[in-house]
Amino acid sequence: MAGGANVTVLDLEKEDLRAVNQRLQGADAGGGPFRVLHPRGAHALACGLTAGTEVEIEGHTGYYCAGMNEAARVTVKGNAGVGVAENMMSGEVWVTGDASQSAAATAHGGLLVVEGNTAARCGISLKGGDIVVKGNVGHMSMFLAQAGNLVVLGDAGESLGDSIYEARIYVRGKVASLGADCIEKDMREEHRADLRALLERAGCADADVGAFRRYGSARELYHFKSENLDSY
Amino acid sequence: MCGIVGLFLKNPALEGQLGAMFTPMLIEMTDRGPDSAGIAIYHDAAPDSFTKLTAFHPAPDFDWEAVCDSLRTEFNATVHDRRNGSHIVIATDAPVGKAARLIEDADPRVQIMSAGTAIEIYKEMGLPGAVAAQFKLGAMSGSHAVGHTRMATESAVTTAGSHPFSTGLDLCLVHNGSLSNHNTLRERLRDHEGLSFATENDTEVAAAYIANRLDKGRSLHHALEDCLNDLDGFYTFVAGTKDGFAVLRDPIACKPAVLAETPDYVAFGSEYRALVGLPGIERAKVWEPEPAVVYSWGGRA
Numbered sequence: 001m002a003g004g005a006n007v008t009v010l011d012l013e014k015e016d017l018r019a020v021n022q023r024l025q026g027a028d029a030g031g032g033p034f035r036v037l038h039p040r041g042a043h044a045l046a047c048g049l050t051a052g053t054e055v056e057i058e059g060h061t062g063y064y065c066a067g068m069n070e071a072a073r074v075t076v077k078g079n080a081g082v083g084v085a086e087n088m089m090s091g092e093v094w095v096t097g098d099a100s101q102s103a104a105a106t107a108h109g110g111l112l113v114v115e116g117n118t119a120a121r122c123g124i125s126l127k128g129g130d131i132v133v134k135g136n137v138g139h140m141s142m143f144l145a146q147a148g149n150l151v152v153l154g155d156a157g158e159s160l161g162d163s164i165y166e167a168r169i170y171v172r173g174k175v176a177s178l179g180a181d182c183i184e185k186d187m188r189e190e191h192r193a194d195l196r197a198l199l200e201r202a203g204c205a206d207a208d209v210g211a212f213r214r215y216g217s218a219r220e221l222y223h224f225k226s227e228n229l230d231s232y
Numbered sequence: 233m234c235g236i237v238g239l240f241l242k243n244p245a246l247e248g249q250l251g252a253m254f255t256p257m258l259i260e261m262t263d264r265g266p267d268s269a270g271i272a273i274y275h276d277a278a279p280d281s282f283t284k285l286t287a288f289h290p291a292p293d294f295d296w297e298a299v300c301d302s303l304r305t306e307f308n309a310t311v312h313d314r315r316n317g318s319h320i321v322i323a324t325d326a327p328v329g330k331a332a333r334l335i336e337d338a339d340p341r342v343q344i345m346s347a348g349t350a351i352e353i354y355k356e357m358g359l360p361g362a363v364a365a366q367f368k369l370g371a372m373s374g375s376h377a378v379g380h381t382r383m384a385t386e387s388a389v390t391t392a393g394s395h396p397f398s399t400g401l402d403l404c405l406v407h408n409g410s411l412s413n414h415n416t417l418r419e420r421l422r423d424h425e426g427l428s429f430a431t432e433n434d435t436e437v438a439a440a441y442i443a444n445r446l447d448k449g450r451s452l453h454h455a456l457e458d459c460l461n462d463l464d465g466f467y468t469f470v471a472g473t474k475d476g477f478a479v480l481r482d483p484i485a486c487k488p489a490v491l492a493e494t495p496d497y498v499a500f501g502s503e504y505r506a507l508v509g510l511p512g513i514e515r516a517k518v519w520e521p522e523p524a525v526v527y528s529w530g531g532r533a
Binding site for chain 2: 040041042043059060062063079081082097098100101119120138139140
């Protein structure tokens with residue numbers, strides 16, 4: 001975070017959640033930076049930020065932290081609850097601990113980095129955002145994902161990429177199982193370049209791109225066909 | 233929705249503070265379950281050959297003294313009683329099954345909430361804060377406690393339909409979710425295992441199932457593992473026995489759960505915010521229990 005002298009400290013033990021969110025949302029472009037103390041698992045913290053605000057949250061957050069984020073850079077120094085960075089449009093959300101279920105659900109853009117693990121359904125219905133998880137992801141991750149990338153440096157749980165559309169998944173570790181219509185695909189140079197760029201943005205430029213495998217849609221289930229009934 | 237909290241002390245020096253640590257956890261889960269709340273607390277173990285029965289009657293002027301007297305004369309038993317709000321704790325050396333029947337037969341509105349040497353279950357309709365205040369939960373000591381705030385989805389909002397459920401000595405179960413095969417399982421347990429049920433509630437069936445497995449010699453840990461084979465539906469369970477505490481989520485982890493552990497305690501919350509007031513939580517190991525994995529502490533786990 002930028003220079004200590006300019007940092008505005010907001011303490012959720014002293015101010016209520018709505019007041020803190022209004023301060024964060026009211027910041028002009030480039031406003032802040034802010035440090036938020038004692039989040040105490042509060043829901044919907046730092047939601048709906050629309051400027052390039054920098055926010056550092058000292059502790060664990062509740063549901064939907066940094067939801068609908070646009071342009072802001074939000075760091076959670078701790079664990080994040082369900083739906084962190086859900087419906088993010090742009091900007092960056094960084095979680096130093098673990099994230100719960102449905103991280104970056106329906107995100108249209110921006111980057112979510114999780115230093116630890118995520119629970120189930122990471123990147124569900126992703127619409128163009130990028131996600132880098134340095135640990136493992138839970139079951140049904142990237143369910144129905146339409147566009148964007150998920151990079152997993154650890155392992156992926158059951159039914160990875162179930163009913164996936166044109167999103168891409170890169171996994172370095174083991175995949176417990178692939179979901180319906182999700183298959184392993186060739187790593188071409190364009191994918192290696194994308195992956196390298198994502199790893200660099202997530203601060204792990206030293207990770208070997210060659211150790212990852214790529215998964216995506218087999219494009220068999222885009223349109224309903226009765227002979228595919230067993231696959232759903 | 234529903235909220236669940238649980239606190240299992242590893243450090244006995246904290247037992248005097250159990251209620252004070254636990255009450256804010258329960259109240260924090262009010263917006264997950266404002267219909268009713270319940271608590272199972274393990275404390276104040278009855279002397280050898282005694283059992284504690286916790287019973288409820290909705291009328292504040294119900295004549296519990298007459299019930300205690302008939303226990304004394306019927307079984308030539310020693311009876312100690314302690315009123316607490318709409319509940320009473322009766323400690324007696326009378327045979328537990330017969331004593332429970334006599335208490336329940338005293339009035340159609342009497343309900344036995346729990347039986348065992350250490351367990352006491354208190355539950356009531358209304359906001360969790362009001363329920364905790366009625367029973368003076370904050371002042372209670374004990375080794376562990378499990379609580380539930382209910383947003384009813386599956387059966388009526390009544391005191392009897394509130395959690396925790398207890399269907400075996402010193403056993404309690406709280407549940408967030410809904411089971412889809414509880415009717416067939418209830419029939420199976422009724423017809424083949426001779427169990428009886430007080431409500432139409434799905435959680436009561438799960439509690440009876442676990443009690444039945446424990447009766448067959450399974451540990452709490454293994455009894456919960458058995459649930460994965462025989463229960464269908466959504467569930468996050470927290471179960472307590474006299475000296476054990478266990479957590480299980482269904483294989484697709486439909487309902488939320490957070491665990492925290494320090495050298496002093498293990499704490500469970502439907503959400504992390506239920507745990508934020510606990511001492512040393514900043515340094516606790518905090519994690520989300522994996523789906524279909526049993527976590528257990530103490531007891532015969």
